[in-house]
Amino acid sequence: MEQIYNFSAGPAVLPKAVLQLARDEMLDWHGSGMSVMEMSHRGSEFMSIVEQLESDLRELLDIPQNYKVLFLQGGASSQFAMVPMNLLQSKNKADYISTGEWSKKAITEAQRFCTVNIAASSEEANFTYAPTQDKWQLDPAAAYVHYTSNETIGGVEFNWTPQMLNAHIPLVADMSSNLLSRPLNVTQFGLIYAGAQKNLGPAGLTLVIVREDLLATPITNTPTLFNYQAHAKNNSMLNTPPTYPMYITGLVMAWLKETGGLAGIEKINITKATLLYDLLDGTDFYHCPVAKSDRSRMNIPFTLKNPALDNTFLEQAKANGLIQLKGHRSVGGMRASLYNAMPIEGVAKLVAFMKEFASKHA
Amino acid sequence: MEQIYNFSAGPAVLPKAVLQLARDEMLDWHGSGMSVMEMSHRGSEFMSIVEQLESDLRELLDIPQNYKVLFLQGGASSQFAMVPMNLLQSKNKADYISTGEWSKKAITEAQRFCTVNIAASSEEANFTYAPTQDKWQLDPAAAYVHYTSNETIGGVEFNWTPQMLNAHIPLVADMSSNLLSRPLNVTQFGLIYAGAQKNLGPAGLTLVIVREDLLATPITNTPTLFNYQAHAKNNSMLNTPPTYPMYITGLVMAWLKETGGLAGIEKINITKATLLYDLLDGTDFYHCPVAKSDRSRMNIPFTLKNPALDNTFLEQAKANGLIQLKGHRSVGGMRASLYNAMPIEGVAKLVAFMKEFASKHA
Numbered sequence: 001m002e003q004i005y006n007f008s009a010g011p012a013v014l015p016k017a018v019l020q021l022a023r024d025e026m027l028d029w030h031g032s033g034m035s036v037m038e039m040s041h042r043g044s045e046f047m048s049i050v051e052q053l054e055s056d057l058r059e060l061l062d063i064p065q066n067y068k069v070l071f072l073q074g075g076a077s078s079q080f081a082m083v084p085m086n087l088l089q090s091k092n093k094a095d096y097i098s099t100g101e102w103s104k105k106a107i108t109e110a111q112r113f114c115t116v117n118i119a120a121s122s123e124e125a126n127f128t129y130a131p132t133q134d135k136w137q138l139d140p141a142a143a144y145v146h147y148t149s150n151e152t153i154g155g156v157e158f159n160w161t162p163q164m165l166n167a168h169i170p171l172v173a174d175m176s177s178n179l180l181s182r183p184l185n186v187t188q189f190g191l192i193y194a195g196a197q198k199n200l201g202p203a204g205l206t207l208v209i210v211r212e213d214l215l216a217t218p219i220t221n222t223p224t225l226f227n228y229q230a231h232a233k234n235n236s237m238l239n240t241p242p243t244y245p246m247y248i249t250g251l252v253m254a255w256l257k258e259t260g261g262l263a264g265i266e267k268i269n270i271t272k273a274t275l276l277y278d279l280l281d282g283t284d285f286y287h288c289p290v291a292k293s294d295r296s297r298m299n300i301p302f303t304l305k306n307p308a309l310d311n312t313f314l315e316q317a318k319a320n321g322l323i324q325l326k327g328h329r330s331v332g333g334m335r336a337s338l339y340n341a342m343p344i345e346g347v348a349k350l351v352a353f354m355k356e357f358a359s360k361h362a
Numbered sequence: 363m364e365q366i367y368n369f370s371a372g373p374a375v376l377p378k379a380v381l382q383l384a385r386d387e388m389l390d391w392h393g394s395g396m397s398v399m400e401m402s403h404r405g406s407e408f409m410s411i412v413e414q415l416e417s418d419l420r421e422l423l424d425i426p427q428n429y430k431v432l433f434l435q436g437g438a439s440s441q442f443a444m445v446p447m448n449l450l451q452s453k454n455k456a457d458y459i460s461t462g463e464w465s466k467k468a469i470t471e472a473q474r475f476c477t478v479n480i481a482a483s484s485e486e487a488n489f490t491y492a493p494t495q496d497k498w499q500l501d502p503a504a505a506y507v508h509y510t511s512n513e514t515i516g517g518v519e520f521n522w523t524p525q526m527l528n529a530h531i532p533l534v535a536d537m538s539s540n541l542l543s544r545p546l547n548v549t550q551f552g553l554i555y556a557g558a559q560k561n562l563g564p565a566g567l568t569l570v571i572v573r574e575d576l577l578a579t580p581i582t583n584t585p586t587l588f589n590y591q592a593h594a595k596n597n598s599m600l601n602t603p604p605t606y607p608m609y610i611t612g613l614v615m616a617w618l619k620e621t622g623g624l625a626g627i628e629k630i631n632i633t634k635a636t637l638l639y640d641l642l643d644g645t646d647f648y649h650c651p652v653a654k655s656d657r658s659r660m661n662i663p664f665t666l667k668n669p670a671l672d673n674t675f676l677e678q679a680k681a682n683g684l685i686q687l688k689g690h691r692s693v694g695g696m697r698a699s700l701y702n703a704m705p706i707e708g709v710a711k712l713v714a715f716m717k718e719f720a721s722k723h724a
Contacts (some may be wrong), residue, residue, distance in 0.1 A: 004395035008402040011605055016389070016684040023388035027381050035365035037382050037564040037610065040370040071568060073435040074587055077601035109586055121577055141455070159377055173447040178573050197602055204435065204566040204604030223443030227438055239439035240559055242566030245375055248399065249363060290446030321395070324402055 005346035007336045008324035009299055010177065013019050015341045018251040036247040039239050049247050050236075051316040056253035060261055063186050063209060067253040069087070070208040070228065071236040071246055076102070076176045078107035078206065078226070079193040083146065083172055086218040086228045087191070088114050091143035095169075097136065100127040100151030101330060106174060110146070112218065117142060127154045129291035133162055144170045144190060150178035151295050153328045155288075155335065161188050170214055176347035177209070178298050180256065182266040183341055191315050198298070199340045201249030206324040256340065265340050272338045272347045273297040279351050285358040303333035309361055310334070320353050322346075366496070367708035370686035371514050371661055372539065373559040377703045380613040398609040403602050411609050412598075415675060418615035422623055425548050425571060432570040432590065432703040433608055438464070438538045440557040440568065440588070441473035445508065445534055448580040448590045449553070450476050453505035458479040458488050459498065462489040462513030472508070477562035478513065479504060489516045494654045506532045506552060512540035514560070515690045517650075517697065519658035523550050532576055537618050540660050542618065543702055544628040552576050559713060560660070561702045563611030566604040615666070618702065618716055627702050634700045634709045635659040641712075643715050647720040665695035671723055684708075 033046050033300045039046040054069050063069060072078070084094060085294050087306050092114050093156075096107045098121035110116050117139040120131035138145060145164065150157040157178060170190020179194040186192065186209060196205035208228065215229040224230055226237070231238050259265055277295060280288045282301050288295070288302045304310060311335070317325050327333040338347060368375040391398050391525050394407050394429065401408040416431050425431060433441070446456060446470075454476050454613060458469045460483035479501040482493035500507060507526065512519040519540060526533050532552020541556040548571060558567035570590065575590040577587065586592055586600070593600050621627055642650045642664050650657070650664045664673060679687050689695040700709060 002395055006400055008405070011399060011403060011602065014397065019389050019399075023385050026385035026388065028376070033685075034363055034368055035376065037373060037381075038368055038370070038375050039373060041373060041565065043370070043686065048510075067534055073437070073440075075435070075601045078435075078587045079587065081587065085583075099396050112586075113583065139472075140597060195602065197605075202604075203403065203602045203604045203606055221475065221581065221584065223447070223585070223588060224474075225440045225441065226442065226585060226588075239437045240373065240557065241549070242435075242564075242567045243559075244564045244606065244610075245566055245604070248606075272515070291448075316606070324405065 002218040002321055004321040004323055005342070005349060006324050007025070007322065007338070007350070009328070009335060009337045010195070010335060011203045012339050014248070014343045015252060015255045018248065019249055022248060027301055030352060037244045039243065041237065041243050046243060049250055050097045053250035053253060054247060056250065060253060060256060061181065061184055061209070065077055066212050067186060068210050068215070068232045069229050070210065071134040071241050072206040072208055072231060073193045073204065073242055075203075075206055075242065076174055077105065077109075079174065079208070079358055080106045081113070082191070082226050082228065083144070084110045084113040085192065085222045085226055086216070087170065087172070087214060088143045088219060089240070090217060091141065093117060093139055093142050095138050095142040095145040096310060097121070097131065097145070097147035098123055099130055099148055099156050100154035101328075102146040102151055102153065102174060102176070106146060106148065114143070119145065122156070124136065126289070127156060128289050129149065129157050130156050136162075140166065142169060144172050146172045146174070148174045150175065150298055152177040152299050153331060155290050155296040155299045156294050157298065159294065160187065164188070164228050168210065172205050178296070180262065180265070181269050181298055183262045196249055197243060201252050205245035205249055268344065269297045269340065272342065272344055274298065275347050275351050276336060276338070279354055283358055285362055298339060299335060299337045301331065301333060301335045306361070307333075313357060316357060319354060320349070322350050322353055364683055366683040366685055367704070367711060368686050369684065369700070369704070369712070370555070371690070371697060371699045373565045374699060376610070377614060377617045378561070380610065380617050384610060384611055399606045401605065403599060403605050408605060411612055415608060415612035415615060420613065422542065422615060422618060423548055423571070428566060428573050428574050429548060430574055430577070430594045430636050432572065432593050433603050434568040434570055434593060435604055436567065437557045437565075438536055438555060441536065441549055441570070442468045443475070444588050444590065445488045445506070445555070446472045446475040446552065447584045448574060448578070449532065449590055450505045451536070451578060451648055452579060453478060453503065455501055455504045455506040457500050458506040459483070459509035460485055460509070461492055461518050462516035463690070464515065464536060464538070465510040465511055466645055468508060468510065476505070481507065482695060484518070488651070489513065489518060490651050492518050492520050492656040498524075500531055502528065506534050508534045508536070510536045512537070512660055513705070514661050515541040515693060516657040517652050517661045517663040518656050519660065521656065523547065526550070532573065540658070542624065542627070543660055545624045555657055558607060558611055563614050564607045568609035623639050630706065631659045631700065632703065634704065634706055635662065637709050637713050638662050638698060638700070641716055647724060648716065652713065660701060661699045662696060663689055663695060663697045664694065668723070669695075675719060678719060679715060682711070684712050684715055
């Protein structure tokens with residue numbers, strides 16, 4: 001097998017050590033004679049996997065006891081509806097910060113349930129920066145404030161956490177593409193959600209971390225499976241959870257702890273992102289459109305000065321084992337996603353390839 | 363590794379050949395250098411997996427072209443809400459047949475969206491039979507008729523398909539625990555749904571087969587992810603689907619085709635169920651409460667004449683490698699689930715153990 005480096009935005013590269021362990025345990029988990037896929041979700045074997053997963057997540061993120069950790073299905077796109085359905089309560093307004101394709105999707109879905117106040121937006125600059133908080137025009141009647149901490153498509157990341165001046169209005173964050181990539185103070189949030197298929201594990205699992213006092217009866221016509229309170233009461237076993245994705249996520253959490261936890265992985269992530277941004281900024285052959293202060297460590301979009309070379313670039317990259325570098329269909333160009341599991345060697349190889357490509361085609 | 367036989371009601375045993383192939387392909391699917399878990403859901407590699415999966419499902423079930431096959435998340439419990447939210451349209455009533463714990467759950471959820479007419483029920487007999495169609499009191503104003511073709515907990519299976527007298531009222535079936543265990547005429551149904559974790563594959567995937575003319579705008583406040591039409595328009599790629607469970611399900615479909623398709627597996631399933639029912643009926647040491655005409659081939663509940671022996675039975679079964687035989691917490695006793703992937707040898711070993719246990723404790 002050729003060594004390839006997979007820069008996919010998600011589902012994305014997983015730690016090789018995790019895949020090797022999953023392979024070795026596929027037919028017989030810990031002498032049980034069963035694959036994890038074959039285990040009853042209420043049996044002692046799988047319960048021990050869930051408990052370890054939750055315990056590791058709580059340790060890595062230092063999640064306080066008054067927060068529930070929920071293991072759900074449906075991806076961040078389901079959360080776009082679950083958040084308003086559950087958090088609106090008697091209010092009919094919510095604040096949203098608009099910083100790219102994913103916050104726009106969250107806003108469009110929320111508008112089906114309430115009035116959305118766009119408290120700040122970078123749309124006028126084609127979503128190339130994150131509006132600083134002094135620009136936010138929050139509505140005091142809002143049920144919550146929602147933002148996307150990292151825009152997977154646009155490559156805009158909040159390198160700071162918004163401060164909520166009104167303690168009664170919870171801060172909600174879609175952290176699908178940067179959760180667990182850096183230390184985080186969970187107590188600053190009312191609710192955090194993330195699809196698993198970036199830094200957590202395989203597609204099919206959605207993580208929700210929610211402060212207990214926010215659990216309440218949702219609006220009319222909310223399906224029971226969209227009710228946070230019902231999931232919390234049943235410890236995420238309201239129905240059969242996505243057991244195998246949870247198991248793999250558990251292996252990824254153990255790997256992350258061995259790698260030095262969030263402080264350790266942040267150092268590595270800074271090293272990787274710096275390698276690529278330094279190249280992009282040191283040449284006019286490549287260009288990154290995002291404001292320097294708000295650049296994502298996870299998803300790095302860039303363009304070639306001469307877009308006629310795009311396909312040649314992608315083909316030669318692939319021939320060098322550097323795959324999934326095509327930009328999202330909505331923006332074009334290139335994008336390199338450097339999630340936790342992308343080794344430094346992969347980024348070094350990409351940078352070396354890009355330098356050579358630039359020198360050949362300058 | 364000791365050979366164990368896993369009688370779990372779901373998640374459940376998978377074909378050993380499938381697990382072996384998944385193990386071998388874990389780090390490198392078909393020379394791609396990637397695990398299936400690491401593939402972009404829109405990349406050519408994963409798209410080829412989805413296309414093969416859908417093609418095999420269509421072949422096995424002979425699904426006509428005017429039916430859409432949807433790969434969703436959330437389990438059958440999500441379908442309990444999605445069905446009324448999408449199929450009620452301008453009506454506000456639906457017919458439900460009540461045959462056990464799972465139809466009761468479907469009914470309770472549907473009642474949140476419409477008036478439910480219990481057209482027939484076996485509750486008066488503790489859900490031990492399936493009401494024949496001459497007993498059904500259907501409401502001509504109902505938007506659809508819903509039934510549970512196999513009750514996983516109670517072990518009651520419809521060995522016949524209801525005939526819809528009014529062609530404008532679609533028949534909807536929860537087939538979570540018997541889909542693909544026997545031949546089926548899809549054209550008799552408007553919509554079929556099934557959680558994957560019985561005969562299809564791992565937990566986290568939900569299959570929906572729906573006649574195209576039923577796709578329409580759902581009721582107010584339906585989350586976009588609960589909208590069949592939106593999923594159908596996007597070929598189940600409205601958001602990231604549960605990619606790895608879909609891959610494993612694809613391997614199970616290939617295995618099922620090699621095993622002789624639905625006609626082939628039905629013969630094996632009849633053989634297995636007959637082995638166990640013959641034992642249960644040939645002794646008064648064990649008892650199966652279900653009416654002979656409506657006994658499930660998939661889930662076989664039984665009790666011991668002396669319930670004080672229950673724990674001894676379960677412990678000794680486990681010591682013999684026969685696991686997950688405890689009945690559902692809501693009904694007690696024992697239950698043996700004999701899904702497609704349970705080999706005949708497993709049932710033979712169970713029957714031999716039960717005979718010996720009975721002779722020792724008679």
